[in-house]
Amino acid sequence: MATQVEHSGPAVNAPVAPGRLPLLGHALQLWRQPIAFLESLREHGDIVRLDIGTWPVHVLTSPEHVHAVLVQQAQRFGRGRIFDRLRPVFGNGIVTTDGEFHRKQRRMMQPAFHRNHITDYTEVMSRQAEAMSASWTAGREISMVTEARGYAMSSVAEMIFSGELSRPAVTEVHRSLPIVLEGMLVRALMPKALDRLPIPYNQRFDAAAGRLRRTIDEVIAQYSAEKGAEGHDLLSLLLSSVDAESGATMAAEQVRDEVLAIMLAGTETSATTLAWVFHELGRHPEVERRLHEEVDAVVGTRPVRADDIPELTYTNHVFQEALRLHSPLLFTRRALSPLTLGGVAIPEGAELAYSPYALHRDPALFRDPTVFDPDRWRQEGNERGRAQKYIPFGAGQHKCIGDSFAVTEILTAVASVASRWRLVPAPGVTVREVPAGIPQPSELPMIPVARH
Numbered sequence: 259m260a261t262q263v264e265h266s267g268p269a270v271n272a273p274v275a276p277g278r279l280p281l282l283g284h285a286l287q288l289w290r291q292p293i294a295f296l297e298s299l300r301e302h303g304d305i306v307r308l309d310i311g312t313w314p315v316h317v318l319t320s321p322e323h324v325h326a327v328l329v330q331q332a333q334r335f336g337r338g339r340i341f342d343r344l345r346p347v348f349g350n351g352i353v354t355t356d357g358e359f360h361r362k363q364r365r366m367m368q369p370a371f372h373r374n375h376i377t378d379y380t381e382v383m384s385r386q387a388e389a390m391s392a393s394w395t396a397g398r399e400i401s402m403v404t405e406a407r408g409y410a411m412s413s414v415a416e417m418i419f420s421g422e423l424s425r426p427a428v429t430e431v432h433r434s435l436p437i438v439l440e441g442m443l444v445r446a447l448m449p450k451a452l453d454r455l456p457i458p459y460n461q462r463f464d465a466a467a468g469r470l471r472r473t474i475d476e477v478i479a480q481y482s483a484e485k486g487a488e489g490h491d492l493l494s495l496l497l498s499s500v501d502a503e504s505g506a507t508m509a510a511e512q513v514r515d516e517v518l519a520i521m522l523a524g525t526e527t528s529a530t531t532l533a534w535v536f537h538e539l540g541r542h543p544e545v546e547r548r549l550h551e552e553v554d555a556v557v558g559t560r561p562v563r564a565d566d567i568p569e570l571t572y573t574n575h576v577f578q579e580a581l582r583l584h585s586p587l588l589f590t591r592r593a594l595s596p597l598t599l600g601g602v603a604i605p606e607g608a609e610l611a612y613s614p615y616a617l618h619r620d621p622a623l624f625r626d627p628t629v630f631d632p633d634r635w636r637q638e639g640n641e642r643g644r645a646q647k648y649i650p651f652g653a654g655q656h657k658c659i660g661d662s663f664a665v666t667e668i669l670t671a672v673a674s675v676a677s678r679w680r681l682v683p684a685p686g687v688t689v690r691e692v693p694a695g696i697p698q699p700s701e702l703p704m705i706p707v708a709r710h
């Protein structure tokens with residue numbers, strides 16, 4: 259694919275997206291209709307410049323350029339502005355760092371996400387999913403957004419700190435994490451100068467982030483004192499992990515930053531995807547019928563087990579399709595040196611961005627891209643090039659470390675719920691997409707109907 263991004267002839271500047279205003283740039287379009295605006299950029303080229311105020315961003319609209327930046331030439335790029343702005347919240351975990359430091363941290367964290375551990379986590383996820391659906395009453399409306407968030411927070415919290423020692427931490431996660439998650443996108447996009455304004459919004463956000471950080475610090479201190487670092491949860495693994503190359507261990511503060519990063523990166527993403535899966539099932543009764551048939555054959559009415567997951571082929575296609583339609587909106591990178599990409603001159607320090615969301619709705623890449631059709635994954639399963647055009651988890655050295663965790667977590671919940679309930683959309687409600695790190699349903703009231 260490298261040849262497609264190379265280009266002979268003199269480098270030119272990227273075309274500017276239409277509608278730029280003095281000082282504001284494209285801020286109004288982004289503010290009013292961010293999703294439609296990002297999607298419209300592909301009409302203007304493979305690399306399109308937009309200005310957020312006076313901050314220029316080169317948006318990559320073709321899978322080849324995204325692949326070049328994330329994978330082939332990844333060492334030429336740093337994390338970029340969105341991540342810089344999140345560093346005061348996330349700390350210096352793998353989400354916000356790059357270069358050698360990031361590689362070392364990622365090496366040390368990888369074992370916690372190994373398949374063997376994910377098998378262990380499935381048991382916990384299955385228990386959480388059972389508890390969620392046992393709390394429902396036939397005919398009584400639930401908010402699938404709230405339910406999915408509760409499930410995702412419990413799954414991640416149990417992965418990080420299993421055991422009684424950390425009950426207060428799990429409670430604190432449920433209290434403070436939603437506040438931090440809601441404020442994150444605003445923080446990422448608003449000017450830094452506004453962070454310190456003593457307005458209630460900032461105070462609430464800073465207090466919640468502070469509480470989360472303190473809670474994790476307390477649990478780490480307790481784990482270290484009580485030799486809890488022998489368990490199988492992520493916290494124990496991080497506290498006992500030794501870098502194979504340098505022999506280094508992680509300082510307590512670094513462990514805290516990584517734990518926080520996992521919570522922030524791994525909760526809303528999974529929760530939102532799970533909510534969309536049920537939204538799409540509710541709107542597509544034939545898909546729902548086929549999914550129920552598969553779940554009945556593989557799982558029946560017992561709790562979901564780790565060895566069920568690879569058998570849930572159709573359920574997996576439903577998940578992939580829901581995630582294709584409802585993907586993360588935007589991630590940034592920064593050019594560490596000047597370069598030419600597809601004939602376009604990218605100066606040192608320039609910001610680049612890619613949108614899995616816009617890519618996954620490109621009619622040149624997916625036929626009838628707005629149609630929800632899980633069967634497309636049956637045909638496209640092995641198609642060449644899929645790896646580059648379907649990137650809900652990103653690609654390259656910053657590819658989502660929690661991708662297998664997320665797949666297991668979501669399939670476990672879907673199968674567990676589907677073995678008991680049909681979730682019917684509440685009548686008279688129009689579900690809209692609300693822009694966020696991963697666009698969210700505006701609301702998702704559903705009514706559980708018992709299946710057996």
Ligand code: HEM
Nearest residue numbers: 352353523524527528531589650651652656658659660664
């Ligand atoms: C459906 C659910 C999820 C989606 C769609 C998703 C998506 C992504 C994407 C696109 C990236 C790459 C961002 C970039 O290119 O800069 C990423 C990174 C990351 N994700 Fe996820 N994610 C999901 C679930 C999770 C879960 C469950 C966890 C942890 C338990 C997690 C932890 C992380 C971390 C730590 C990173 C940063 C990795 C690095 O920079 O080395 N994610 N995720």
